[in-house]
Amino acid sequence: MSNTLLFVIVIGATLMLVIGGAVTIAITLYRANRLIVSEVVLPHLEKVMGARLPSQPVELINRKEEMRFTFEGNEYSAFKGDTIASALAASGIKIFSRSFKYHRPRGLLCCSGHCPNCLVQIGDEPNVRACRQRVAPDMIVKPQNVTPTLMWDLLAPIMRFLSPFMPVGFYYKTLYRPKWIWKVAEPLLRAAGGLGKASHSESPEDTFDKQYLHGDVVVIGGGPTGISAALSAAGSDAKVLLIDENDQLGGYLRIKAEAKDVVDELCASVYAHPNIQTLTETTVTGCYDHNWLAATHGDRLYKIRADKVVLATGVVERPLVFDNNDLPGVMLGSAAQYLLHLYAVRPGRRAVVVTANDDGWDVAADLHAAGIEVVALADERERAACSSAKMESLEAELPVFWRHIVTSAHGNTAVNAATIAPLESDGSLTTRRTRLECDLLLVSIGWTPNTGLAYQAGVEFGYDEDRAELMARNMPDDFIIAGRAAGTHMLEHQITEGALAGRRMASAAGYGDAPTTSEWTFVQEEKKREVTRSSQRTIVKGSSKRFLCYCEDVTDKDLTTAVAEGYDSIELLKRYSTISMGPCQGKMCSMNAVHLCAHANTSTVDETGSTTTRPPMTPISLGALAGQNMEPVRITPIHDWHLGQGAKMMVAGLWLRPEHYGNPTEEVRAVRERVGVIDVSTLGKYKLTGPHVPNILEKVYTNRWRQLAVGRVRYGVMCNAEGIVIDDGVTARFDEREWYMTTTSGGAGAIYEWIQWWMQSGWGDGVQLINRSDDFAAFNLAGPKARTLLKELTDIQLDNKEFPYMHVRSGVVAEVPCRLLRIGFTGELSYEIHCPASYGQHLWEQLLQAGEQFGIMPFGVEAQRVLRLEKGHLIIGQDTDALSNPIAANLEWAVKLEKDDFLGQRSLLRVVENGLKQRLIGFKVNETGPTPEEGLQIVSINSNSKQRKIIGWVSSCRFSPTLNQVIGLCWLPTEIADVDGAEFIIWREERALTAHVHHGAFYDSNGAQLRS
């Protein structure tokens, strides 16, 4: 007995084991097989057989012209007219990118340039939208942000593992202790996340430029509404610009075969109309003050001044948020239509269509007509709410699930099934689920108006709860929205509304009469009677990841967590979660985010508001923003002579000036010992004419001018109301009523504006000020031999008695009419010769030729710096700054506080009363060694603590070849500066350099050379 029982038990157990094992193996094999079929076999089949459909009535491709291109190293073929996305989709490619954070596979979603899923790199240009970029022969296309390939991205499983540790804003909450951890983590995170790679090459292949355009009425959007608006505005005689981002007009009608003739006719009217200029492949990226529009067209940026604007930019389809909604193969209904109609590409073989409007029925009908199996059409609505013309015929052809919604997509790297669920009467999910095998899941549940530009123009929007759409609340006088962007979904209403909008804006611009209020209101009322096109539903709760933001990988859980953490306003939510901050700039996600935020706060969408849309509306290259390189450069009349001499040129403001001609020390010596000549044509030069010139001079200068005789020139200092030095120069009186003012090179424009301001606000009577800076070349001939040289070239009496220091003369030098100013910046006998600029080259050459026998040398800015420093002369802006008053800057002698009111007087009186704290003074360095650099700090060192305190700074410093030591000018506390010989410390490269105060000029302190 026990043996039999044992036998039975053993056999039974074995059988159970065997059967169980077999069943397990079978199930595993079945699952594996399904996975293999959907993940490997089908995609391979698609790639081998291709997903191209036979000719479609409105297709854009030219099947006669084929070309090859590479993607991820593999070669693909394309027809002329294909975009990269359509060509790849036609070859069965489903994965186009890896997501920003989690590296999840992503496929085509919108096919209209609004989402980030198809961003690729072409050559050195990153972030190109594959669905908008047409294929060119031999294009080399690469995916972005993949490690190492699209199909096998190693970061994907790693990120999946790490994702619980990387919730929204994780980088705010982690990785800050220990201190070194962020330094390590940041580069890793940046390498893992991100988009394309920017090129660091110096010379880009593209050339960029800009162009200005003008229009009385600018219509943005070339669909039926825009075309209608353009035609009607042009009909009122306004100059119209019609702008569309596609390469043909027609908007959403382009995919409707039945509308082809209508579209062709409309386009023909537009192109034939002389008042309409059409710009295609042009995207308006921003609307600025007074309807200043920026629009990109390839590498060109248009800057458009629009008097009035009609916005007819249409709508963007809104994604639904449900489990795994980001799987490749899940796309918007309109995306499938673009692929199908425009590029004859089959988006999939077995489709589930989920909809909440009549548009979804068009999608299903299009698929069905193309021979694609529509496994199910799930409509969120009741049958009674549907008014699609295709309803009855489709109901007979394919399974329709009324009052159903999708709850999840299934698959690994591509969708292989979808689950739908019936809805309760209140809209909530029931517990029943139906799983449908498919390789394409299309969602058509609503539309977001493309109104970013309207926000920028100051239009305010409110949310219409019934229609689940944003509607404009108020529009400024110069900006109007029409068409689908204004909630008008029926073609006949779009055409009417567009025409009225066009007429209204043309009339506002001064052309024709405006439509009556009743005409306008009628259309608005008709609109409200249209069937709704958008569902209230945005999120279907589930158990996996559900993505609102495809750009930044933000899930609905991320957002609800953020709200719970206190980031409960939409502005905070956006910044904390980064939603809507990616390439799509909110086009895919902002409405859904607003809904979520409203729901989380138990508030309404209207109350929640939305964030401000800012330009650019679509990605724009920095090159387009830069345009053609336009950097103004000013050159003197003898610029080319300097270059010919091998001068080392330097940039001084907008000017190019010679710094030296090879040996600045020799140049200094030449001036001190023989004669040199420098090009100072950069000086500001003004002509002042009139009986009251002395009045204005007395006001703007700190010193006296009324008694200056004809033939005299005087140095002057200018201050602003604060008593701060703003400029200096010499002004000469050439005639009773004609004066000649010079300013620093840098001040030429600014001081002209400054004096004009005072003249035009009350002090201009009897004075005229004309800027003649460019009219004259100016050369300063300096050195002991200057007079002797000049005598060779002119009959003007030059002896010291005839032509003393600080005098001016007019006459002919080297056949050229000139003005000579005997002034002395360099401290030598010098004549500053001003001649009409066109004669500059001739005069300069004559001076050099005549000077050859005297050993003349041209000298540059560097030598001049040294020469003037040897005389202790300051340079405004070099030795002074925005806190320097003339008393402290050693120009006390030029300030006549006792004279009548002048600019700066009142403040300077205070300065004098308060006493000076700092002063500009000369110095010499005690030790031999390196020359202290300008800008170094002067310090006092506490003998006990060794702590350093900054007490001044070095403003000018050079080695003087004339004195054979280092000299300079510096700012010091008055108690030190006032003591000749007092020592102080310059802090240089961690060492103390001792220097001492020097009063007066370093060279020729009594000015004997100057006055010789």
Added chain:
Amino acid sequence: MKEALRRSPLHNTLQDVGTGLEVRSGWLVATGLVSATDAAVPMLTIADESAHGKLLLEGENASDVIATAMHLHPPSVGLSVPYRTGRVYSLRPDLFFMSTLPTIDSEWVKQLRATAARNEGLVTMTDMTDGRSQIRVTGKVCRQFLAKLCALDFGDFSFPDGSARTTSLARTTQLILRSDQHDQLSFVVVGGRSLGAYVWDTMVQAGHEWTITPTMCESD
């Protein structure tokens, strides 16, 4: 002593384009450039007119001086009237710009200066010939070309033939005159001499897409 010759701010630029140099009316000019009226010349040409005379008449009573000395009805602001070899443009109610061919009739200039000096108001005359670069562009794509450098509306209504506007062009201040020649659309750009070479280079770069061609100055 060597004869004192004048040079345009574009002298060195054109020296590279032309084939030689010669003296004309006291100016050293580049030769060997295509003639502007040559039929083979493409749709956009550029020429250096910097040697042309440029006079500024300024003052509240400037229009009186013009009426007296030149026997002209002064033009309204932004417009011009012909005078002798050139035109008189009104830039402001108190500012007039006179453009003439290179050899300014010195007698006429003296007379103008004297009339200005005699006026009881303050009216001055300044010769800006040497201080300005003057560049002429001609051709049917002038408007599109200038639109790459300047935001003004160059259409017939906003900028009729004979009008003058001071504005920003290539980020510099320029006086733009519309001065159609031989039924061809043509504009003249006048600005500070020191910026002349930069403006020319920038124009040549912007005009590349229409094969902009340097030509001889029309009046030479």
Added chain:
Amino acid sequence: MLILKCPNCGQRNVSEFRNGGEYRPRPSRPLDADDQQWSNYVFFRHNVSGLQKEWWYHRNGCGLWFLAERHTKTNEILSTFRWGPDRTE
């Protein structure tokens, strides 16, 4: 880009102009002004959030200094006009 109407040249892009700051007239007799009055003039601006009278200079144009009344919040420019001796604050 704002449009500004120059009293000489008409409507031009604001980039042709330089803003010269809030209009504040200089005390006619600075030497008589006390320290408070003078430092108010030199250093302080009303900086209103509302209508402001301000200077503009047509730098890339006719060279005219003129005044504008602009709303500092909305950037609406109500008027532009030449300075005149009778225009006091």
